[in-house]
Amino acid sequence: MNTLSRRGFLAASAAAIGAAHMPRLAFAQTVAPISLSAATRTLDINGRAATVFGLAGPGGQGLVLDPGQKFRVDLTNDLDVGTIIHWHGQIPPNAQDGVPDMPMPLLAAGETRSYDFEARPGTHWMHSHVPTQEMQLLAAPLIVRSQEDIVADRQEVVMFLHDFSFRAPEEVLAEISGGHVGDGAGPSALPDQGAPMEGMGAMQGMNHGAMGHGAMGGMPMGNMSGMGGMMGGMAMDLNDYDWDAYLANDRTLSDPEVVQVEHGGRILLRVINAAAATAFWIETGGVEARLVAVDGHAVQPVPGTRFGLAMGQRLDIEIDLPNEGGAWPILALREGARERTGLILASRGAEVRRLDAVAESEAPAFDAGLAQEARLIALDALPDRPVERSHVLMLGGSMQPYVWTINGAIWGQHQPIIARSGERVVLSFHNMSMMAHPMHLHGHVFQVVGLNGRRVAGALRDTVHVPPMAMVDVALDAGEAARWMLHCHHMPHLATGMMTEFAVTASA
Numbered sequence: 001m002n003t004l005s006r007r008g009f010l011a012a013s014a015a016a017i018g019a020a021h022m023p024r025l026a027f028a029q030t031v032a033p034i035s036l037s038a039a040t041r042t043l044d045i046n047g048r049a050a051t052v053f054g055l056a057g058p059g060g061q062g063l064v065l066d067p068g069q070k071f072r073v074d075l076t077n078d079l080d081v082g083t084i085i086h087w088h089g090q091i092p093p094n095a096q097d098g099v100p101d102m103p104m105p106l107l108a109a110g111e112t113r114s115y116d117f118e119a120r121p122g123t124h125w126m127h128s129h130v131p132t133q134e135m136q137l138l139a140a141p142l143i144v145r146s147q148e149d150i151v152a153d154r155q156e157v158v159m160f161l162h163d164f165s166f167r168a169p170e171e172v173l174a175e176i177s178g179g180h181v182g183d184g185a186g187p188s189a190l191p192d193q194g195a196p197m198e199g200m201g202a203m204q205g206m207n208h209g210a211m212g213h214g215a216m217g218g219m220p221m222g223n224m225s226g227m228g229g230m231m232g233g234m235a236m237d238l239n240d241y242d243w244d245a246y247l248a249n250d251r252t253l254s255d256p257e258v259v260q261v262e263h264g265g266r267i268l269l270r271v272i273n274a275a276a277a278t279a280f281w282i283e284t285g286g287v288e289a290r291l292v293a294v295d296g297h298a299v300q301p302v303p304g305t306r307f308g309l310a311m312g313q314r315l316d317i318e319i320d321l322p323n324e325g326g327a328w329p330i331l332a333l334r335e336g337a338r339e340r341t342g343l344i345l346a347s348r349g350a351e352v353r354r355l356d357a358v359a360e361s362e363a364p365a366f367d368a369g370l371a372q373e374a375r376l377i378a379l380d381a382l383p384d385r386p387v388e389r390s391h392v393l394m395l396g397g398s399m400q401p402y403v404w405t406i407n408g409a410i411w412g413q414h415q416p417i418i419a420r421s422g423e424r425v426v427l428s429f430h431n432m433s434m435m436a437h438p439m440h441l442h443g444h445v446f447q448v449v450g451l452n453g454r455r456v457a458g459a460l461r462d463t464v465h466v467p468p469m470a471m472v473d474v475a476l477d478a479g480e481a482a483r484w485m486l487h488c489h490h491m492p493h494l495a496t497g498m499m500t501e502f503a504v505t506a507s508a
Contacts, residue, residue: 089124122296410497
């Protein structure tokens with residue numbers, strides 16, 4: 001292997017080595033509104049120039065907020081097309097959530113829109129809610145630091161993951177979907193086609209208030225304990241497109257970011273999967289690591305050297321570096337394939353060697369049996385209370401024709417998932433297709449309470465991975481009376497209509 005140049009090293013003094021490292025993020029430290037711009041930018045991807053989109057703050061791509069700092073942002077659209085930005089992991093007022101026409105229209109070219117709400121701490125991100133724009137990298141980290149982060153003796157590193165094609169996203173979607181695709185992700189943007197499957201309406205709105213107590217009381221457990229292994233001879237559909245590159249902080253392994261660290265120090269690695277259609281495994285190699293948070297919410301530490309995440313999900317991984325100096329690759333492996341990306345942690349003066357972007361063997365499918373999810377236990381679980389309403393959501397679809405549905409319907413033919421504000425609600429996702437679906441609910445945090453029929457006191461999340469032929473149950477307390485999006489975060493699935501709404505009405 002060849003030695004890399006030092007171009008990726010950060011210029012850091014001894015005092016700065018222990019400080020948080022946020023690559024190319026904008027630090028928001030004033031009480032005045034922060035200026036954020038949706039604009040084009042140019043990347044060097046394997047020696048070839050690529051024009052992409054981005055979200056630029058005062059100091060670069062993305063934002064970092066201090067403990068207690070409000071999210072006060074003036075967003076300007078400097079693109080030549082309309083856009084709208086969703087603050088993934090935050091719970092703003094519904095009018096500021098960032099979905100086309102729910103209720104706000106797209107932000108026109110040259111227009112500025114103001115946002116003001118209480119920020120939720122953790123590793124989050126922001127992205128366009130138009131699938132073709134997210135595929136053009138219109139996304140960035142949104143890190144909200146807690147007081148614990150400030151006092152902790154650890155260096156923070158962000159790893160922002162993308163899949164990328166030099167082709168126009170419309171061409172990519174057309175090739176994947178065979179023409180079954182819309183041009184956005186809101187009421188005015190997705191196709192109005194297809195019809196609900198007969199009988200699906202009867203599964204919704206069931207009241208289970210008298211069926212048990214606690215966060216999991218009344219949950220429809222069914223007889224699904226074997227679903228994770230019921231695929232038999234049917235093959236999972238893992239990757240429906242081979243992208244030109246896989247990026248970590250806008251770079252490939254041919255020229256990765258090299259982060260200067262202190263040997264013997266502790267790292268908090270904030271991993272964000274902003275890919276359109278790729279799940280990744282994060283490998284820390286020979287260094288000790290533990291998973292301490294998912295989707296911005298703390299879990300009981302899980303030791304290991306490999307942790308996975310689906311599209312839209314985030315991981316916080318603590319890494320204890322050896323006392324001896326050296327270079328430590330942190331790799332993101334594409335599930336079911338050999339491609340990989342990543343960054344390198346290196347102490348001062350360490351030799352940094354080049355890594356191949358293609359591994360010797362394929363990485364496995366991400367969490368097909370939900371083994372990782374089963375190990376996650378929330379440190380701050382939902383309060384114990386009876387379940388007042390339950391819904392079953394059947395996730396379906398196929399590669400041919402390329403159409404993906406919730407309860408047998410695409411957006412425009414959907415039946416809203418209903419609840420009243422303040423109710424304890426359980427949503428049961430049944431995946432009857434051969435592709436996994438990362439299901440994301442806007443405006444809420446939920447707790448994983450069931451995996452293939454087995455009750456668990458799992459992680460708090462906003463995006464949950466539902467493998468093929470599996471069932472995942474989540475519990476939540478219905479929030480603001482409004483229409484909230486509930487959809488698959490696989491962009492080609494979303495673009496073909498795999499979205500419904502969680503319609504919350506005011507309590508009686």
